[in-house]
Amino acid sequence: MSVLKVIELLASSTVSWEDAAHKAIAKASKSVKNIRSVYIKDQSAAVVEGKISEYRATLKVTFELE
Template identity: 65%
Template sequence: MAVLKVIEVLSNSDKSWEDATKKAVKHASKSVKNIRSVYIKDQSASVKDGEVSDFRVNLKITFEVD
């Protein structure tokens, strides 16, 4: 039987929501092992001078506990 844990992570990128998600997983994987999945809970963007300047994601990372 596997025991799974979920953590909530916020990330941002000046490129895209996909890039923000990849950055979050890459950063979390430095200290969290056995990551199984990512659930995008929320997406938002900042606007500056009429242009999107920052993409933000609020995601849940699921990982297996040893």
């Protein structure tokens, strides 16, 4: 029987929402093992002088407990 846990991560990037998600998973995988899936819950951006300065993503990450 598998037991899965879901955690929520927040990440940001100056490049894109996709890059923010990649960074979040790369960082989480250093301490969280058995990551199975990721769900992009929300996306937002910071705006400075009429231009996007930072992309932000909220992710739900599912992993299997050992």
